[in-house]
Amino acid sequence: GRDHEGLWILEISDRLDGDVGRLVSWTLEIQSGVSAVVDEDDLSRALGDNVDGNGDLAAGDNDVITNASLDNDTDPTTVFGNLGVLWGADNQNDIENGGTSAGIGDRSVAFAKGGGGTIDRLLDVGLTSNGEALSYALNASADILTASAGGRVIFTVELFDVDAGSFKFDLQDALDHAAGEDENDIILNFLFVATDSDGDTGISSFSVAVDDDLPDAEIAVIDYVRIDETYGLHSDNVFDPRSGTFDPSIVALFNGVTSPGADQDLPGPIFASYGVVGFSIAEGADCASDASPSLRADDAASGLTTTDGTPITLTLEDGLVVGRVDGSGDAAFAIAIDNDGNVSIAQYLSLQHPDDTTSDEHISLDGKLSAVLSVTDTDGDTITRDVSIGADVTFDDDGPSAFRRGSGITGNEAVFVTGPVSGQLQFDGGADGATVTGISFISNGNYIRTIDPDASGPARRGDLSAQGLPLTWSTSTDANGVITALAVLEGTTTKAFEMVVNPDGSYTYEQFVGFDHPDANEVERADQLTFRVRFTVTDADGDTDTANAVIRVWDSGPELDIVEDSLVEEDGLRVLSDIDLAIGWVADDANGVGGVPGVRSVDFAEPDAAANVSISDPSGTLNEIYSNGELVSFAFINGVLVGYTGAAAPGTTADSNVVMIVVLSEEGRGSYDFALLQPLD
Numbered sequence: 001g002r003d004h005e006g007l008w009i010l011e012i013s014d015r016l017d018g019d020v021g022r023l024v025s026w027t028l029e030i031q032s033g034v035s036a037v038v039d040e041d042d043l044s045r046a047l048g049d050n051v052d053g054n055g056d057l058a059a060g061d062n063d064v065i066t067n068a069s070l071d072n073d074t075d076p077t078t079v080f081g082n083l084g085v086l087w088g089a090d091n092q093n094d095i096e097n098g099g100t101s102a103g104i105g106d107r108s109v110a111f112a113k114g115g116g117g118t119i120d121r122l123l124d125v126g127l128t129s130n131g132e133a134l135s136y137a138l139n140a141s142a143d144i145l146t147a148s149a150g151g152r153v154i155f156t157v158e159l160f161d162v163d164a165g166s167f168k169f170d171l172q173d174a175l176d177h178a179a180g181e182d183e184n185d186i187i188l189n190f191l192f193v194a195t196d197s198d199g200d201t202g203i204s205s206f207s208v209a210v211d212d213d214l215p216d217a218e219i220a221v222i223d224y225v226r227i228d229e230t231y232g233l234h235s236d237n238v239f240d241p242r243s244g245t246f247d248p249s250i251v252a253l254f255n256g257v258t259s260p261g262a263d264q265d266l267p268g269p270i271f272a273s274y275g276v277v278g279f280s281i282a283e284g285a286d287c288a289s290d291a292s293p294s295l296r297a298d299d300a301a302s303g304l305t306t307t308d309g310t311p312i313t314l315t316l317e318d319g320l321v322v323g324r325v326d327g328s329g330d331a332a333f334a335i336a337i338d339n340d341g342n343v344s345i346a347q348y349l350s351l352q353h354p355d356d357t358t359s360d361e362h363i364s365l366d367g368k369l370s371a372v373l374s375v376t377d378t379d380g381d382t383i384t385r386d387v388s389i390g391a392d393v394t395f396d397d398d399g400p401s402a403f404r405r406g407s408g409i410t411g412n413e414a415v416f417v418t419g420p421v422s423g424q425l426q427f428d429g430g431a432d433g434a435t436v437t438g439i440s441f442i443s444n445g446n447y448i449r450t451i452d453p454d455a456s457g458p459a460r461r462g463d464l465s466a467q468g469l470p471l472t473w474s475t476s477t478d479a480n481g482v483i484t485a486l487a488v489l490e491g492t493t494t495k496a497f498e499m500v501v502n503p504d505g506s507y508t509y510e511q512f513v514g515f516d517h518p519d520a521n522e523v524e525r526a527d528q529l530t531f532r533v534r535f536t537v538t539d540a541d542g543d544t545d546t547a548n549a550v551i552r553v554w555d556s557g558p559e560l561d562i563v564e565d566s567l568v569e570e571d572g573l574r575v576l577s578d579i580d581l582a583i584g585w586v587a588d589d590a591n592g593v594g595g596v597p598g599v600r601s602v603d604f605a606e607p608d609a610a611a612n613v614s615i616s617d618p619s620g621t622l623n624e625i626y627s628n629g630e631l632v633s634f635a636f637i638n639g640v641l642v643g644y645t646g647a648a649a650p651g652t653t654a655d656s657n658v659v660m661i662v663v664l665s666e667e668g669r670g671s672y673d674f675a676l677l678q679p680l681d
Contacts, residue, residue, distance in 0.1 A: 034187060034209045037210075038211070040053050041213045042076035050172055066080050085161075087107055090107070091107060093162070096160075110141060110143050110193055111193075118190050119136045121191060127186070132149040154173045155173075157190060167190070188209075188210065190205060216281075217375045218385065219371060219385045220278055220387055221387055223275055223392070225276050225344070225392065227345040227394070227395055228401055229270070238272060254271075257331050260348045261325060262349075269347060279293065281375055291376075294337065295320070296321075297369060303368060305351065307350045320336050333345060334346045343371075361396075361397040371386065372386040400537050404426075407535070409421060410554070413511055416497075416510065417512060417513070417514070421509050425549055427537040436503055446472045447463040447490075486498050498512075527555035532549065570680070574676040575674070575675045581670035604636075625680055627643075628679070632645055635650070637651070637652065639664075640662070641663075642661050660677060
C-alpha cells in the first residue's frame with residue numbers, strides 16, 4: 001500500500017561479537033503518496049488505448065497526479081515524474097535518453113535487471129488484466145519497460161536521463177484490482193539504476209498508482225404492467241384467445257410457486273407481462289461480466305387484501321416476490337422480472353378494490369417493490385442501482401378496458417402521405433359495452449410531444465414539428481360520435497396530419513407533410529419519431545378507461561432515378577438548361593426559406609470539385625481533358641462547379657479562363673444547367 005506510518009525501531013548490531021543495542025527512542029515518518037497516479041476511468045480508445053473507461057466521478061476517483069512541467073501531451077492516462085538523480089561532477093551526457101555507453105562519457109538511467117530487479121518485483125506482485133497474467137520486457141538499453149497480457153499492451157514505462165532524470169508511465173489497458181464497490185489503487189514500484197559518466201551507479205525507485213474503474217449503470221421505470229381480473233386478453237394479460245391459454249413462457253416463470261391460492265371468482269390463475277424497467281450499463285475499463293435485474297420487497301406489508309379483506313404479506317422466494325395471504329399462506333399473486341426488464345405477474349386470488357364508484361379501479365404495490373440492477377465487472381467490482389416500481393405494478397378491476405398494445409400504427413411517412421392508413425384502437429367494453437368517446441395527444445400545452453427513441457436525456461423528448469414549425473392540434477366530434485383530430489403547422493392552415501376515429505375504435509391516419517426527423521443521413525426505422533394518442537372509452541354506465549396508442553413514423557429519404565445522358569456540340573448547342581435529375585422527394589418535399597428544416601437541397605457529392613467529375617472516351621483511356629492545349633482543372637465558385645485552365649482558379653464564373661460550368665437546382669425533381677464556354681481539345 002501507500003501508507004506505512006507508525007513507530008519504527010532501529011537496531012544496531014556490532015559486526016564482531018553481535019552485541020545488540022537499541023535506541024531509546026527513534027521514529028521514522030514514512031509519508032504516504034506515490035510519484036504519480038493514473039486513473040483507469042480516463043482510458044480512451046480515441047486516444048489509442050485498448051478500452052474505454054467511464055470517465056465518471058465515482059467515490060474513490062483520484063485526480064491524476066503528474067509533473068505538469070513534463071506532462072504536455074493530451075493523454076490523461078500518460079503521467080510523468082522526476083527521478084531526483086543528483087549526478088555530481090560526472091554528469092556528462094553525450095547521448096541523451098537511451099544511450100548504451102553509460103559510464104564512458106555518458107550518463108544514463110535504466111531499470112534494474114537480474115535477480116531482485118524491476119521485472120522480478122513486478123512478477124512477485126502477480127498482476128493480471130482481464131484474468132490474464134502480465135508479462136514484462138525491457139528494450140536493449142533497459143530504459144523502456146513494456147507490460148503485456150494476452151497480446152495486449154497494458155502499460156509502458158520509459159526513463160529519461162535529461163536533467164535530474166524523469167519517467168513517463170502510459171496506461172493503455174485495465175489492471176485487475178481487488179474486488180469491491182470502490183475504486184481502489186494498485187501501487188506499481190519500479191527499481192532503477194542511475195549511472196554517471198565515469199561508471200558510478202546508484203539505485204532508487206519510484207512508484208505509480210493505478211486507480212480502478214468501476215462499472216456504472218442507470219435503471220429507470222419506462223412503463224407499467226397491469227394485470228386485469230377480467231379473464232382473457234385485457235390490459236397486459238398474455239392471453240391467446242385462439243387457444244384459450246396464457247403465454248407458456250410467462251406461465252413457466254411461476255412453476256415454482258408453492259401453495260397457489262384458488263378463487264371461484266377468478267377463473268384460474270391469470271398472467272400478465274410488460275416492459276416496466278429500462279437500464280443502461282457503462283462497462284468501464286474492466287468491462288462488465290455480469291449484469292442482471294432482480295426484485296426486492298421494500299415493505300412486507302403489501303397494503304393489499306383479498307376480496308374478503310384478509311391482508312397479504314410480501315416475501316422473496318427464489319427471485320420472485322410472492323404475496324401470501326395471512327393465516328393460510330396461500331399465494332395471492334407472484335411477480336417476476338427478466339433480464340430485459342419485463343415484469344410479469346401471476347394472480348391466483350381476486351383482490352379487493354375499495355372504490356365502489358367504479359368497476360375499473362387500479363390498485364398497486366406503490367412503495368412496496370423495487371427493481372435492483374447489479375453489475376459486476378471482470379475484476380469483481382459490483383455496483384447496484386435500484387428504482388421503485390411498486391406504483392407501476394397494478395391490479396385492474398373489471399370494467400371497460402383500453403389497451404395500448406395493438407392500438408398504434410407504424411410506417412414510413414412516404415406511405416402515410418399517399419392516403420389514409422387504417423388502425424384499430426384496442427379495448428374491451430366489458431359487460432356494459434363501450435365506445436371511444438375522446439382522443440387527445442400527449443402534449444406540451446397545445447404542442448404535440450414526440451419521442452426520439454435513439455436519443456437520451458432531454459434530447460429524447462421534444463415537440464413534433466414539420467418544415468421547422470411545431471404542430472398544434474384540435475379535435476371535433478360529430479353527431480354520430482365520430483372524432484376528428486387535426487394537426488396543423490403553427491400559425492398556418494397547412495395540414496400536418498388528420499386522424500378520424502369511429503366509436504368502435506376503427507380509425508384512419510393520413511399525413512400531409514413530412515415531419516422534421518432528428519437524425520441526418522438516416523432513414524426508415526433508424527430515424528423514427530413516435531407520438532402518443534390518448535384515447536378514452538366509456539361504457540353504458542359511465543365507467544371509463546384510457547390508454548395510449550403509439551404512432552411510429554419512420555423517416556423517408558429522397559429516391560433517385562436514372563438521369564438521362566445529355567449532349568452538347570462545340571459547333572452547335574453548348575448550353576443545357578433545366579435537365580431533369582429525377583429526384584423523388586417523397587414526404588420531405590418542402591422548399592421554404594430560412595434554413596433547415598424546411599429546405600431541401602441538391603449539392604455535389606464530394607467536397608473536392610474534381611472528385612465529382614469522371615471523364616471517358618470511346619477508347620476508355622481518357623482520364624483528363626484539355627482546352628486550347630491547356631489542362632482543364634475543376635473548382636467550386638459559390639456552389640457552382642467550374643472547369644478552368646491555367647494555374648489559378650477563377651474568381652467568378654465570368655472569368656476568361658472558365659471552360660465550363662455546372663449549376664445544380666432543387667426545383668421540381670431537381671435539375672442542372674451546363675454551359676460549355678471554351679472548346680475541348
